[in-house]
Amino acid sequence: MLDTTQIEVSAEGTVATLALANEATRNALNLAMQKELLAALDRIEADPAARAVVLTGRxxxxxxxxxxxxLRAEGSETLGETVARQMDETTHPLIERLRGFPKPVIAAVNGAAAGMGASLALACDMVVAAETAFFVFPFAPNLGLVPDCGATWHLARRLGPARAMKLALxxxxxxxxxxVALGLIAEATPADALPRHAQQLATAAGAAPPHMVAELRAAxxxxxxxxxxxxxxxERRRQRTLLxxxxxxxxxxAFLEKRAPDFRKVRS
Structure with missing residues (x-):
């Protein structure tokens, strides 16, 4: 059993759920939580029963x-030096772990996704949100910082520079x-329907051949x-290999036998 204090880890069927669980801070992404998420992802990757992940908040x-x-400066470092080092050591490995995880990851955004919280969601393969949830990037107007943890990369590509600048500034x-309307996320659903809908999406995504999430990201x-x-x-080169x-x-x-395909033992 994984020992955690900042997140909750559970499983239903083929889907593992990681829930940020520090409600006193509205699930602020502190270093302890980041490290627990990395450890949980390692455990899920090694579990053959888990074929997809839902990331949500309590x-x-x-x-x-x-x-x-x-946030505190450590030793002789300035605050900027300390945070930059922590980003190198922990935060960026977490964001890249989500972005490159070998199983599909669905973010189920149940409420406010602010700053790094929005970046965390956007690092997932698919983002679904409650209709009452919202995304906000307060770095520049409130803190004098640029959006980070991949936010500028995602915003520019999903929204275009003009809309990205408006949100960020x-x-x-x-x-x-x-x-959803702007193309930032995939779907919005009534809040009470979000957990079940995210579970269904993750189950469907996890039923695909296991290598396809990486193939689709790359494509x-x-x-x-x-x-x-x-x-x-x-596309021609990839089909040559995949065929x-x-x-x-x-x-x-499966198509010829008129049944659903079973990709559980497929490696390529």
Whole structure:
């Protein structure tokens, strides 16, 4: 059993749920919570029964961002030096772990996702939010900082520079339905339906061949940096490899046998 104080870890069917659970701070992403998330992800990756992950929050908020009251310079370092080192050692490894996790990760945003909390959600493969939830990036107008933990990367690509600048410079709160309309997140749902809906999405995503989440991430990333002809060539190269893989063989057999494919033992 994983010993945690800042998060709750549970499982239902093929889905593991990680819930940020420090309600007194609206689930502020302190270093202890970050380390517990990294350890939990290691455990989930090694568990063959877990095929997908839901990341959510307990209480009224998803994540209020950095725990500003807990920021302290250490030793002879300035505060900036300490936080930059902590980002190198813990925060960025967590964000990159989510972004590159070998199983699908769905963020179920149940309330406010502020600052680093919004960045944490956007690092996941899919973001669904309660209609009452909102996203806010208060770095620049409230703190004199740039959005971090991947926020500038995601905002520029999902919203375009003009809308990204508006959100970042004004600190505007973006409600769940508006975040869907702008293309920042996938869906917004009534708050009471969010946990079950996220579970269903994660179950469906986890039923796909296990290597496909990495394949799709790479394909969509390539599409944002290449011209159309280059992307066609990328797709041709990947199909050349994937058509000879176990997943395609199982999918074809299942189609011909009029049954659902079973990718649990597929490796490629």
């Amino acid at each position: 209480g009224k908020g998803f994540c209020s961002g950095a725990e500003l009251g807990g 004004t600190g505007e709160r973006l409600a769940g339905p508006d975040a 969509f990333d390539a599409a944002l940096t290449q011209d159309f002809t280059a992307q066609l060539e990328y 000879d893989g176990e997943a395609f063989a199982e999918g074809t057999t």
